[in-house]
Amino acid sequence: MAEVRTSTSPGSSEVTVDGHEGDRWDVLQWDARENCEVRQILDRIADKWSLLVISLLEEKTMRFNELRRAIDGISQRMLTVTLRNLERDGLICRTVYAEVPPRVEYHLTPLGCTLLGTIQSLVRWTEQHQEEIVRARAEFDASAR
Amino acid sequence: MAEVRTSTSPGSSEVTVDGHEGDRWDVLQWDARENCEVRQILDRIADKWSLLVISLLEEKTMRFNELRRAIDGISQRMLTVTLRNLERDGLICRTVYAEVPPRVEYHLTPLGCTLLGTIQSLVRWTEQHQEEIVRARAEFDASAR
DNA sequence: CAGCATCCTAATCGATACTG
DNA sequence: CAGTATCGATTAGGATGCTG
Numbered sequence: 001m002a003e004v005r006t007s008t009s010p011g012s013s014e015v016t017v018d019g020h021e022g023d024r025w026d027v028l029q030w031d032a033r034e035n036c037e038v039r040q041i042l043d044r045i046a047d048k049w050s051l052l053v054i055s056l057l058e059e060k061t062m063r064f065n066e067l068r069r070a071i072d073g074i075s076q077r078m079l080t081v082t083l084r085n086l087e088r089d090g091l092i093c094r095t096v097y098a099e100v101p102p103r104v105e106y107h108l109t110p111l112g113c114t115l116l117g118t119i120q121s122l123v124r125w126t127e128q129h130q131e132e133i134v135r136a137r138a139e140f141d142a143s144a145r
Numbered sequence: 146m147a148e149v150r151t152s153t154s155p156g157s158s159e160v161t162v163d164g165h166e167g168d169r170w171d172v173l174q175w176d177a178r179e180n181c182e183v184r185q186i187l188d189r190i191a192d193k194w195s196l197l198v199i200s201l202l203e204e205k206t207m208r209f210n211e212l213r214r215a216i217d218g219i220s221q222r223m224l225t226v227t228l229r230n231l232e233r234d235g236l237i238c239r240t241v242y243a244e245v246p247p248r249v250e251y252h253l254t255p256l257g258c259t260l261l262g263t264i265q266s267l268v269r270w271t272e273q274h275q276e277e278i279v280r281a282r283a284e285f286d287a288s289a290r
Numbered sequence: 291c292a293g294c295a296t297c298c299t300a301a302t303c304g305a306t307a308c309t310g
Numbered sequence: 311c312a313g314t315a316t317c318g319a320t321t322a323g324g325a326t327g328c329t330g
Contacts, residue, residue: 037275037279038268038271038272038275039193039197041271041274041275041278042193042196042267042268042271043193045267045271046191046192046193046196046267047191048184048187048188048191051187051191052184063291063292064291064292064293065291065292068292073181075323075324075325076292076293076324077294077323077324077325078322078323078324080292080293080294081322081323087285088281088282088285088286088289089278089281089282090277090278090280090281090282090284090285091278096292099291100291100330101291101292102291102292102293102330103291103292104291104292104293111274111277111278111281114270114274115270117266118263118266118267118270119267121262121263121266122187122190122191122263122264122267123183123187125259125260125263126183126186126187126190127183129186129256129259130182130183130186132235132256133186133234133235133236133256134182135235136233136234136235136256137233137234137235139235140232140233140235141233208311208312209311209312209313210311210312220303220304220305221304221305221312221313222303222304222305222314223302223303223304225312225313225314226303241312244311245310245311246311246312247310247311247312247313248311248312249311249312249313
């Protein structure tokens, strides 16, 4: 995950803005493996923290430190970076209230909401199969040495 | 995805498998966002290359270099590491044929197959919304300066 | 409160060389 | 062919200190 725009570079359009090939594949015959654009987006939303942030924002609008506390182990820096990226991608919306002390709230955009189902099923899959995986790992580790 | 960890077992060779040293069981929280175990697994399967590998193996059993060629841009090292991790997690199965030259084939396990639907919907979502995202990014970059 | 800037270490990953 | 081993470069990401 690139950190997006180091300083105020002029064009600031970081990387891979390659043209997309025409999609002449069937619904399931996706060409993601050949499309840098798709790969890069996948990489971002499948990101460790993004996944968590999006699924947290399902329930409600949340403030910065509220998210920070909810996501145990995230540093302030990474939360900032993650939120900024999600905002840039149009998945979440950032609202600043002109108050003292300042209040900033985040919520999913309609686009972000369309991702919820998939992410939830991913999280649910993991919850449901974690023991199976732990078992597989133990077995692998035991036999592979 | 950590690659090599301080090996926890004494006699163990440096298997290139992520250590599970971050696991803290002290608090049994069965919410995915607070469960390190789940988070770690999520992190692995939502990995850039894992996603690609799993979805490629949907269609058929594949050999090492076949996968390598199919996944443009992956290094031999990362393919090895990714496959090893997926195998360890019980998601894919590795079969070595005693031939010369050697042949090694990979295919999804039943557990791996249960992940397919979710991963495909993730990939499909990305494909369907990539232009929307690119547009959002351009807009963000233009205004946020 | 909600950040941004900086420094700096640890982890990731690609390139290269070598093996069964 | 299908890896392993090593090394060097890049990057992620935590810690800290400073703002409005």
